[in-house]
Amino acid sequence: MAALLQNHIAAITGAGSGIGRAIAAGFAREGAQVVALDINDKAASETAAEIRAAGGKAQSFALDVTDHTACRTIAAQVRDDVGAISILVNNAGINRRNAFVADADTVVKDWQDITAINLDGVFNVTHAFIAQLRANKGRVINIASIQAFVHVRTPSSVAYTTSKHGVLGFTRALATELGKDGVRVNAIGPGFIETPLNAQVRATNPELVKTFLDHTPLGRAGKPEDLVGPALFLASDLSAYVTGAIVMADGGYRAI
Ligand SMILES: NC(=O)c1ccc[n+]([C@@H]2O[C@H](COP(=O)([O-])OP(=O)(O)OC[C@H]3O[C@@H](n4cnc5c(N)ncnc54)[C@H](O)[C@@H]3O)[C@@H](O)[C@H]2O)c1
Numbered sequence: 001m002a003a004l005l006q007n008h009i010a011a012i013t014g015a016g017s018g019i020g021r022a023i024a025a026g027f028a029r030e031g032a033q034v035v036a037l038d039i040n041d042k043a044a045s046e047t048a049a050e051i052r053a054a055g056g057k058a059q060s061f062a063l064d065v066t067d068h069t070a071c072r073t074i075a076a077q078v079r080d081d082v083g084a085i086s087i088l089v090n091n092a093g094i095n096r097r098n099a100f101v102a103d104a105d106t107v108v109k110d111w112q113d114i115t116a117i118n119l120d121g122v123f124n125v126t127h128a129f130i131a132q133l134r135a136n137k138g139r140v141i142n143i144a145s146i147q148a149f150v151h152v153r154t155p156s157s158v159a160y161t162t163s164k165h166g167v168l169g170f171t172r173a174l175a176t177e178l179g180k181d182g183v184r185v186n187a188i189g190p191g192f193i194e195t196p197l198n199a200q201v202r203a204t205n206p207e208l209v210k211t212f213l214d215h216t217p218l219g220r221a222g223k224p225e226d227l228v229g230p231a232l233f234l235a236s237d238l239s240a241y242v243t244g245a246i247v248m249a250d251g252g253y254r255a256i
Contacts, residue, residue, distance in 0.1 A: 002031075003029075003030045003031030004030040004031070004232055004235075004236040004237075004238070005027055005030040005031045005032035005087070005232070005235060005236055006030075006031035006032075007031070008027075008031070008032045008033070008086045008087050008235070009032065009033045009035065009078075009082060009083050009084065009085045009086055009087070010024075010027045010032040010033070010034055010035065010085065010086070010087035010088075010089065010235065011035040011037055011078060011085045011087070011088050011089070011125075011129065012024045012027070012034065012035070012036060012037065012088075012089040012091055013037045013038070013063065013065050013089065013090055013091050013092035013121070013125055014037075014038055014065075014091040014092030014093060015034070015036035015037055015038050015044055015047050015060070015091070016036065016038035016040045016042075016043025016044040016046065016047055017038070017040070017043055017195065017196050017197075018193070018195030018196055018197060018224050019091055019143060019190065019193060019195060019224045019227050020036075020038070020047075020089070020091040020092070021043075021047045021224065022223075022224035022225050022227060022228055023089055023091065023224075023227060023228055023231045024036050024047050024051065024058070025047070025050065025051060025054070025056075025228075026225075026228030026229075026231065026232060027087070027231070027232070027235065028051040028054070028056030028057065028058055029054075029056065030232060030236070032057075032087065032235075033057040033058070033059075033082065033083070034047075034048065034051055034056065034057065034058040034059075035058070035059055035060075035061065035078050035082055035085060036048045036051075036058055036059070036060040036061075037060070037061055037062075037063040037065075037074065037092075037125075038060070038062070038063065038092070039062065039063065039064045039065070039092070040062075041060070041062035044060035044061065044062065045060045047060065048060040059081070059082055061074050061077065061078065063125075065090075065092045065117060065120075065121030065122075065124055065125050066116040066117055066120060066121055066124070067124070068120075068124045068127075068128075071124040071125050071127070071128035072128045074128070075125075075128035075129045075132065078129075078132075079132055084132035084135055084136055085129055085132050085133065085136070085138065086132075086133070086136035086137070086138045086139065087138060087139050087140075087141070087235045088125065088126060088129050088133060088138065088139075088140045088141070089140075089141045089142075089143070089231065089235075090121070090122040090125055090126060090140065090141070090142045090143060090167075091143040092117060092118075092121055093117060093118045093121075093143065093163075093197070094113065094114060094117050094118065094197070095114070095157060095160045095197055095198070096110045096113075096114065096157065096159070096160070097155060097156070097157045097160075097201070098110055098157075099156050100156060100158050110159050111158075111159040114159040114160055114163050115159060115162070115163050115166075118160070118163035118164065118166075118167065119162075119163040119166040119167060119170075122142055122166075122167055122170055123170065126140060126170075126174070133183050134178070134181045134183055137181070137182035137183060138183050138184075139183070139184045139185075139186075139234065139235050139239075140171075140174065140183065140184070140185040140186070141186055141187070141188060141231055141234045141235060142167050142168075142170065142171050142185070142186070142187045142188075143167075143187070143188055143190065143227075144164045144167045144168050144171070144187040144188065144189045144190075144246060145160070145164040145167075145189055145190060146189055146190070146191050146248070146250050146253050146254055147160055147161040147164045147165075148164040148165055148167060148168040148187070148189055148246065149165075149189075149254060151254075153211060153215055155208060155211070167187060168187055168246060171185050171186060171187040171244065171246065172244045175243040175244030176244060179243055179244075184234075184239070184240075184242065184243040185243055185244065186234045186239070186242060186243060186244070186245045186246070186247065187245070187246040187247070188227060188230050188231060188234065188246070188247050188248075188249055189246050189247065189248040189249065189250060189254070190222060190226075190227055190249050190250060191212070191216060191222055191248070191249065191250025191251050191253040191254075192209070192212040192213070192216065192221050192222060192250075192251075192253075193221065193222040193223065193224060193226065193227065194221045194222065194223060194224075195224055209221070212253070215253055215256060216250070216251040216252060216253050217251060217252030217253075217255060217256060218251035218252055219251070220251065221251075222249065222250070222251060226249055227249050229249075230247045230249045233247070234247060
Protein backbone atom coordinates (compact mmCIF):
# COMPACT_ATOMS: atom_id res chain seq x y z
CA MET A 1 0.00 0.00 0.00
CA ALA A 2 1.28 3.49 -0.85
CA ALA A 3 2.33 5.65 2.08
CA LEU A 4 -0.50 7.90 3.28
CA LEU A 5 1.34 11.20 2.88
CA GLN A 6 3.51 10.56 -0.19
CA ASN A 7 4.21 13.82 -2.10
CA HIS A 8 3.02 15.98 0.80
CA ILE A 9 5.02 18.67 2.56
CA ALA A 10 3.87 19.08 6.17
CA ALA A 11 4.73 22.01 8.44
CA ILE A 12 4.31 21.36 12.16
CA THR A 13 4.65 24.05 14.83
CA GLY A 14 5.99 23.12 18.24
CA ALA A 15 7.65 20.16 16.51
CA GLY A 16 10.56 20.11 18.94
CA SER A 17 8.74 18.31 21.75
CA GLY A 18 5.88 16.10 22.85
CA ILE A 19 2.90 15.80 20.55
CA GLY A 20 4.45 17.88 17.75
CA ARG A 21 7.58 15.75 17.63
CA ALA A 22 5.53 12.52 17.55
CA ILE A 23 3.31 13.81 14.75
CA ALA A 24 6.36 14.97 12.78
CA ALA A 25 7.93 11.50 13.03
CA GLY A 26 4.63 9.80 12.19
CA PHE A 27 4.08 11.96 9.12
CA ALA A 28 7.63 11.29 7.93
CA ARG A 29 7.08 7.51 8.30
CA GLU A 30 4.11 7.92 5.94
CA GLY A 31 6.24 9.65 3.31
CA ALA A 32 5.72 13.34 4.05
CA GLN A 33 8.55 15.81 3.81
CA VAL A 34 8.49 17.43 7.26
CA VAL A 35 9.10 21.09 8.07
CA ALA A 36 9.71 21.19 11.82
CA LEU A 37 9.02 24.63 13.31
CA ASP A 38 9.68 25.60 16.92
CA ILE A 39 10.74 28.60 18.98
CA ASN A 40 13.37 26.20 20.35
CA ASP A 41 15.68 25.98 17.34
CA LYS A 42 17.79 23.18 18.82
CA ALA A 43 14.77 21.02 19.63
CA ALA A 44 13.32 21.50 16.13
CA SER A 45 16.62 20.56 14.53
CA GLU A 46 16.82 17.43 16.74
CA THR A 47 13.37 16.39 15.50
CA ALA A 48 14.48 16.87 11.89
CA ALA A 49 17.75 15.01 12.51
CA GLU A 50 15.91 12.05 14.08
CA ILE A 51 13.61 11.86 11.07
CA ARG A 52 16.52 11.94 8.64
CA ALA A 53 18.39 9.31 10.68
CA ALA A 54 15.34 7.06 10.31
CA GLY A 55 15.40 7.52 6.54
CA GLY A 56 12.80 10.29 6.27
CA LYS A 57 12.88 13.80 4.86
CA ALA A 58 12.89 16.80 7.21
CA GLN A 59 14.17 20.30 7.68
CA SER A 60 13.78 22.65 10.61
CA PHE A 61 13.36 26.38 11.08
CA ALA A 62 13.26 28.49 14.25
CA LEU A 63 9.88 30.19 14.53
CA ASP A 64 8.09 32.05 17.31
CA VAL A 65 4.43 31.70 16.34
CA THR A 66 3.54 34.93 18.20
CA ASP A 67 5.60 36.94 15.70
CA HIS A 68 3.35 37.57 12.71
CA THR A 69 6.13 39.06 10.58
CA ALA A 70 8.45 36.14 11.30
CA CYS A 71 5.66 33.71 10.33
CA ARG A 72 5.36 35.37 6.93
CA THR A 73 9.14 35.37 6.45
CA ILE A 74 9.43 31.66 7.31
CA ALA A 75 6.46 30.74 5.11
CA ALA A 76 8.21 32.37 2.15
CA GLN A 77 11.50 30.70 3.04
CA VAL A 78 9.84 27.28 3.30
CA ARG A 79 8.16 27.80 -0.08
CA ASP A 80 11.50 28.75 -1.68
CA ASP A 81 13.77 26.23 0.07
CA VAL A 82 11.49 23.19 0.49
CA GLY A 83 8.35 23.79 -1.56
CA ALA A 84 4.76 24.82 -0.94
CA ILE A 85 3.26 22.98 1.99
CA SER A 86 0.04 20.97 1.71
CA ILE A 87 -0.38 20.16 5.42
CA LEU A 88 -0.15 22.49 8.41
CA VAL A 89 -0.35 21.29 12.02
CA ASN A 90 -0.85 24.15 14.47
CA ASN A 91 0.46 22.41 17.56
CA ALA A 92 2.66 24.93 19.46
CA GLY A 93 1.10 25.70 22.80
CA ILE A 94 1.64 26.33 26.49
CA ASN A 95 -0.45 25.93 29.62
CA ARG A 96 -0.38 27.44 33.11
CA ARG A 97 -2.85 26.57 35.80
CA ASN A 98 -2.89 29.60 38.11
CA ALA A 99 -6.33 30.48 39.47
CA PHE A 100 -8.06 33.55 38.06
CA VAL A 101 -7.94 35.11 41.54
CA ALA A 102 -4.18 34.53 41.98
CA ASP A 103 -1.69 37.42 42.08
CA ALA A 104 -2.89 39.99 39.50
CA ASP A 105 0.40 40.35 37.61
CA THR A 106 0.64 36.58 37.26
CA VAL A 107 -2.90 36.26 35.95
CA VAL A 108 -2.43 39.06 33.41
CA LYS A 109 0.85 37.55 32.18
CA ASP A 110 -0.72 34.09 31.89
CA TRP A 111 -3.58 35.53 29.83
CA GLN A 112 -1.26 37.45 27.51
CA ASP A 113 1.24 34.63 26.97
CA ILE A 114 -1.34 31.86 26.56
CA THR A 115 -3.58 33.73 24.14
CA ALA A 116 -0.55 35.00 22.17
CA ILE A 117 0.85 31.50 21.62
CA ASN A 118 -2.20 29.23 21.63
CA LEU A 119 -4.61 31.47 19.73
CA ASP A 120 -2.83 34.34 17.96
CA GLY A 121 -0.12 31.84 16.99
CA VAL A 122 -2.65 29.64 15.20
CA PHE A 123 -3.90 32.66 13.27
CA ASN A 124 -0.39 33.94 12.47
CA VAL A 125 0.93 30.67 11.07
CA THR A 126 -2.23 29.72 9.17
CA HIS A 127 -2.47 33.19 7.65
CA ALA A 128 1.18 33.11 6.60
CA PHE A 129 0.82 29.74 4.83
CA ILE A 130 -2.68 30.21 3.43
CA ALA A 131 -1.64 30.86 -0.19
CA GLN A 132 0.38 27.60 -0.25
CA LEU A 133 -2.45 25.65 1.37
CA ARG A 134 -5.04 26.98 -1.08
CA ALA A 135 -2.77 26.23 -4.04
CA ASN A 136 -2.41 22.62 -2.87
CA LYS A 137 -5.96 21.94 -1.61
CA GLY A 138 -4.28 21.59 1.75
CA ARG A 139 -5.23 20.35 5.15
CA VAL A 140 -4.97 22.28 8.42
CA ILE A 141 -4.98 20.45 11.74
CA ASN A 142 -5.29 22.51 14.91
CA ILE A 143 -4.40 20.95 18.24
CA ALA A 144 -7.21 21.93 20.60
CA SER A 145 -7.92 20.13 23.90
CA ILE A 146 -10.62 18.68 26.10
CA GLN A 147 -10.58 22.29 27.33
CA ALA A 148 -12.13 23.39 24.03
CA PHE A 149 -15.19 22.37 26.05
CA VAL A 150 -15.92 23.38 29.62
CA HIS A 151 -16.21 20.58 32.08
CA VAL A 152 -17.00 20.84 35.74
CA ARG A 153 -14.12 18.45 36.48
CA THR A 154 -11.55 20.38 34.48
CA PRO A 155 -9.38 22.48 36.80
CA SER A 156 -9.42 26.23 36.43
CA SER A 157 -7.20 27.68 33.77
CA VAL A 158 -9.37 30.33 32.22
CA ALA A 159 -6.84 31.59 29.70
CA TYR A 160 -6.05 28.08 28.40
CA THR A 161 -9.72 27.10 28.20
CA THR A 162 -10.51 30.34 26.38
CA SER A 163 -7.64 29.86 23.94
CA LYS A 164 -8.73 26.32 23.09
CA HIS A 165 -12.37 27.40 22.59
CA GLY A 166 -10.90 29.97 20.21
CA VAL A 167 -8.95 27.28 18.37
CA LEU A 168 -12.14 25.28 17.87
CA GLY A 169 -14.06 28.36 16.71
CA PHE A 170 -11.25 29.24 14.31
CA THR A 171 -11.31 25.66 12.99
CA ARG A 172 -15.04 25.75 12.26
CA ALA A 173 -15.04 29.26 10.78
CA LEU A 174 -12.06 28.61 8.52
CA ALA A 175 -13.43 25.23 7.40
CA THR A 176 -16.59 27.00 6.35
CA GLU A 177 -14.76 29.71 4.45
CA LEU A 178 -12.19 27.50 2.72
CA GLY A 179 -14.32 24.48 1.86
CA LYS A 180 -14.96 25.84 -1.64
CA ASP A 181 -11.18 25.92 -2.20
CA GLY A 182 -10.85 22.28 -1.23
CA VAL A 183 -8.94 23.17 1.93
CA ARG A 184 -10.00 21.08 4.92
CA VAL A 185 -9.61 22.41 8.45
CA ASN A 186 -10.04 20.15 11.47
CA ALA A 187 -9.02 19.94 15.10
CA ILE A 188 -7.81 17.25 17.48
CA GLY A 189 -8.84 17.32 21.12
CA PRO A 190 -6.19 15.57 23.22
CA GLY A 191 -6.96 14.53 26.76
CA PHE A 192 -4.24 14.16 29.38
CA ILE A 193 -1.09 13.33 27.40
CA GLU A 194 2.28 12.75 29.08
CA THR A 195 4.57 15.44 27.67
CA PRO A 196 6.91 18.12 29.06
CA LEU A 197 3.87 20.47 29.07
CA ASN A 198 2.49 18.76 32.16
CA ALA A 199 5.70 17.22 33.60
CA GLN A 200 5.53 19.53 36.61
CA VAL A 201 1.88 18.70 37.31
CA ARG A 202 2.65 15.00 37.09
CA ALA A 203 5.61 15.42 39.45
CA THR A 204 3.95 17.65 42.04
CA ASN A 205 0.17 17.27 41.81
CA PRO A 206 -0.88 13.61 41.94
CA GLU A 207 -4.43 14.62 42.90
CA LEU A 208 -4.89 16.50 39.66
CA VAL A 209 -3.54 13.57 37.68
CA LYS A 210 -5.99 11.31 39.55
CA THR A 211 -8.87 13.67 38.69
CA PHE A 212 -8.09 13.31 35.01
CA LEU A 213 -7.52 9.57 35.08
CA ASP A 214 -10.61 8.81 37.22
CA HIS A 215 -12.63 10.28 34.38
CA THR A 216 -10.76 8.66 31.54
CA PRO A 217 -12.54 5.43 30.55
CA LEU A 218 -9.40 3.95 29.02
CA GLY A 219 -7.81 4.35 32.46
CA ARG A 220 -4.41 5.67 31.46
CA ALA A 221 -2.76 8.89 30.42
CA GLY A 222 -2.12 9.29 26.71
CA LYS A 223 1.29 9.20 25.05
CA PRO A 224 2.32 11.59 22.26
CA GLU A 225 2.17 8.60 19.87
CA ASP A 226 -1.57 8.32 20.61
CA LEU A 227 -2.06 11.51 18.60
CA VAL A 228 -0.30 10.23 15.48
CA GLY A 229 -3.19 8.12 14.15
CA PRO A 230 -5.80 10.88 14.44
CA ALA A 231 -3.38 13.37 12.85
CA LEU A 232 -2.62 11.00 9.97
CA PHE A 233 -6.34 10.48 9.43
CA LEU A 234 -7.00 14.22 9.22
CA ALA A 235 -3.92 14.96 7.10
CA SER A 236 -4.53 12.23 4.54
CA ASP A 237 -7.21 11.38 1.99
CA LEU A 238 -8.69 8.97 4.55
CA SER A 239 -10.64 12.02 5.77
CA ALA A 240 -11.47 13.46 2.33
CA TYR A 241 -15.05 14.35 3.38
CA VAL A 242 -14.21 15.58 6.90
CA THR A 243 -13.90 19.28 7.65
CA GLY A 244 -14.81 21.56 10.54
CA ALA A 245 -14.62 18.55 12.87
CA ILE A 246 -12.85 17.87 16.13
CA VAL A 247 -11.50 14.36 16.67
CA MET A 248 -11.15 13.68 20.38
CA ALA A 249 -8.06 11.68 21.39
CA ASP A 250 -8.81 11.73 25.09
CA GLY A 251 -9.23 8.13 26.23
CA GLY A 252 -12.97 8.82 26.38
CA TYR A 253 -12.78 11.78 28.80
CA ARG A 254 -15.55 13.70 27.10
CA ALA A 255 -17.83 10.68 26.89
CA ILE A 256 -18.64 10.68 30.59
N1 LIG B 1 -0.02 17.38 26.89
C1 LIG B 1 -1.32 17.42 27.04
O1 LIG B 1 -1.89 16.82 27.97
C2 LIG B 1 -2.17 18.22 26.08
C3 LIG B 1 -3.56 18.10 26.18
C4 LIG B 1 -4.36 18.83 25.33
C5 LIG B 1 -3.79 19.65 24.38
N2 LIG B 1 -2.43 19.77 24.30
C6 LIG B 1 -1.89 20.67 23.30
O2 LIG B 1 -0.95 19.99 22.50
C7 LIG B 1 -0.03 20.93 21.97
C8 LIG B 1 1.39 20.40 22.17
O3 LIG B 1 1.61 20.29 23.55
P1 LIG B 1 2.65 19.27 24.20
O4 LIG B 1 1.95 18.64 25.33
O5 LIG B 1 3.30 18.44 23.17
O6 LIG B 1 3.69 20.34 24.83
P2 LIG B 1 5.29 20.43 24.82
O7 LIG B 1 5.60 21.44 25.86
O8 LIG B 1 5.90 19.07 24.93
O9 LIG B 1 5.61 21.01 23.38
C9 LIG B 1 5.23 22.30 22.99
C10 LIG B 1 6.21 22.82 21.98
O10 LIG B 1 5.76 24.13 21.56
C11 LIG B 1 6.89 24.96 21.48
N3 LIG B 1 6.51 26.37 21.62
C12 LIG B 1 6.15 27.01 22.75
N4 LIG B 1 5.95 28.31 22.49
C13 LIG B 1 6.19 28.49 21.17
C14 LIG B 1 6.17 29.60 20.31
N5 LIG B 1 5.87 30.83 20.77
N6 LIG B 1 6.44 29.43 19.00
C15 LIG B 1 6.78 28.20 18.54
N7 LIG B 1 6.84 27.11 19.30
C16 LIG B 1 6.54 27.25 20.61
C17 LIG B 1 7.82 24.50 22.60
O11 LIG B 1 9.16 24.93 22.39
C18 LIG B 1 7.63 23.00 22.54
O12 LIG B 1 8.57 22.40 21.67
C19 LIG B 1 -0.31 22.26 22.66
O13 LIG B 1 -1.11 23.07 21.83
C20 LIG B 1 -1.13 21.84 23.87
O14 LIG B 1 -1.98 22.86 24.33
C21 LIG B 1 -1.61 19.06 25.13
